[in-house]
Amino acid sequence: MVRRLVAGLIVAVVSAGAVGLGAGASEAAVRRDDINSDIVTAVNSTNRFWAVHFRSLFGGTYSAPKIFGGFSRAGRAAPFCGNRRLSFNNAAYCGRGDFMAWDLDFMASGYRFGDAWVYLVIAHEWGHAIQARISGRLVSRAVELQADCLAGAALFGAAKDRTLKFESGDVEELAAAFNRLGDRTPWTKSSDHGTAKQRLAAFNAGAKGGVRGCLPKQSAQR
Numbered sequence: 001m002v003r004r005l006v007a008g009l010i011v012a013v014v015s016a017g018a019v020g021l022g023a024g025a026s027e028a029a030v031r032r033d034d035i036n037s038d039i040v041t042a043v044n045s046t047n048r049f050w051a052v053h054f055r056s057l058f059g060g061t062y063s064a065p066k067i068f069g070g071f072s073r074a075g076r077a078a079p080f081c082g083n084r085r086l087s088f089n090n091a092a093y094c095g096r097g098d099f100m101a102w103d104l105d106f107m108a109s110g111y112r113f114g115d116a117w118v119y120l121v122i123a124h125e126w127g128h129a130i131q132a133r134i135s136g137r138l139v140s141r142a143v144e145l146q147a148d149c150l151a152g153a154a155l156f157g158a159a160k161d162r163t164l165k166f167e168s169g170d171v172e173e174l175a176a177a178f179n180r181l182g183d184r185t186p187w188t189k190s191s192d193h194g195t196a197k198q199r200l201a202a203f204n205a206g207a208k209g210g211v212r213g214c215l216p217k218q219s220a221q222r
């Protein structure tokens with residue numbers, strides 16, 4: 001979904017450039033180059049959104065989580081979070097180390113269906129990093145659904161800030177991504193991710209209502 005408009009723009013964690021969400025669904029093959037540049041763009045645009053908006057939303061100073069980046073069965077080993085390694089076929093925010101990491105094969109598996117996938121995964125994990133940075137009373141009991149909501153707020157917020165540009169097909173890709181990520185059963189406890197439908201609804205709540213739309217009702221006014 002997202003592609004840089006300006007070649008050679010980034011790599012520093014914060015970038016000011018505009019990027020376009022290309023027609024990812026039409027890309028037949030996954031090329032590491034493309035996925036890597038989408039990952040960089042997703043990291044940069046999500047970080048930039050939070051760097052710009054964190055203080056006015058929550059007060060205090062925003063600090064970016066560390067990015068460990070990719071690991072894989074065949075390549076770089078998964079990092080430890082506390083005393084256990086992160087598992088394959090997933091992406092994670094590790095609170096103890098305040099870092100984000102992902103299985104590159106997991107990223108590639110969803111990327112085949114469109115580049116929106118990596119934006120969603122990274123913005124979701126970033127949502128967990130934000131949860132770790134704000135008052136506990138602002139963290140929903142449904143932590144996973146709130147992370148989806150914060151992902152929607154950050155990606156659509158970045159589009160509003162013109163650091164990301166959505167193109168047709170992206171919204172459908174996001175819905176399809178939730179179909180692959182959703183639990184089989186509805187949300188009941190904090191470790192649940194929720195069904196695809198619940199996850200998409202949470203994402204859309206953030207996309208439409210912004211970050212404040214992701215906070216528990218009684219604490220929404222700050």
Ligand SMILES: [Zn+2]
Pocket residue numbers: 124125128144147
């Ligand atoms: Zn999560």
